[in-house]
Amino acid sequence: MIHATAIVDPKAELDSSVTVGPYTVIGAGVRIGAGTSVGPHCVIEGPTTVGRDNKIFQFASLGAAPQDKKYAGEPTQLIVGDRNTIREFCTMNRGTVQDDGITALGDDNWIMAYVHLAHDCKVGNRVIMANNAQLAGHVHVGDWAILGGFTAVHQFVHIGAHSMTGLGSILFQDLPPFIMAAGNTAEARSFNLEGLKRRGFTPEQLNAVKQMYRLLYRRGLTVDQAQIEMAGLQASHPEARDTIQLMLDFLKTATRGIIR
Missing domain, CATH: 1.20.1180.10 (Udp N-acetylglucosamine O-acyltransferase, C-terminal domain)
Known part of the structure; x- marks a missing residue:
């Protein structure tokens, strides 16, 4: 189930049903649950925990050190839940000790290509993030939220459950639950009726x-x-x-x- 060209550190823990594609590198301190598939040319660094039945496509980078100049090598984490789809070129960094040290992605999320989760982000369940949606550090995203392509979110912003952003939205303030927003800078347009x-x-x-x-x-x-x-x-x-x-x-x- 692990391609001959993949490199898996002896200190990584992979369930026997995990598949790993060619040229992927999985580091020490990585744990991957049953049924998860990791495509070719991915890099997963620890400490990172990936749950069950995730589909991680080629060229994803998970668990790298946070892009924070204050980071000094502390043992922070990335935690990915179950049944997520993570498409090509996604990047998800570990947390920092300035927060709780954890970047977290919940369950049943649909994460499209080139999405970035910065350090200490918390993304709930059944969230859709379209291509190139970008979260700065410490952003929280509630369940069922939908972020349109090229949405950019300022650090510490909270996005409420069942909300939605349009293409190219720029968020500097919190987006309440149920609200649809769009624009640069984003403004409320309606509520997410459909x-x-x-x-x-x-x-x-x-x-x-x-x-x-x-x-x-x-x-x-x-x-x-x-x-x-x-x-x-x-x-x-x-x-x-x-x-x-x-x-x-x-x-x-x-x-x-x-x-x-």
Whole structure:
């Protein structure tokens, strides 16, 4: 299952079902779970943990040292979950001790060619990142988010669950859940109606998201005023309490301000 031209360090741990393509290099401290395939000409450096049933295409670089001038060789990590597709020329760096030391990619993500995850990024589950989407250090991406091609995200920005960016978007501030944004610099355009329908959101949940979008972007309210109004929506939309709470929790923890 390991091509004769691949180089696998004796201190790497690969499940017996892992396949490794020609000329790939896997270093010490790398652990790869069952069913994962690693294509040709990849480099995976440790400490890195890769879960089960991932498909890593040719020329990917995972687990390299962070591109941070403060990095001094500390034993930080990259952790990749299960069932991810990682396409050609993707780069994912380990974390730094200035954060929690971990760069993490969750489960069931679709990561297209030339995507970059910088140090200390946290990407959730079922995220789609189109070609050349680029995350600077310490960026967090929520579940089900979709980043359009050539999206660039400033360090420490948080991107909410079920949000979406258009082609070539530049994000300097946090993007709330459910919101669609585009432009340089990115501005809110609408809410992700079609995506939410496909994920089974009920009419009441969709109506709550629509109301929250209007409060944030159409009523001329401050973010604090919008949050007060959103809290009131939970009483009138009991089936959407969790949906509304997701937005409220995000707004309470936003540190860079939100895209308006």
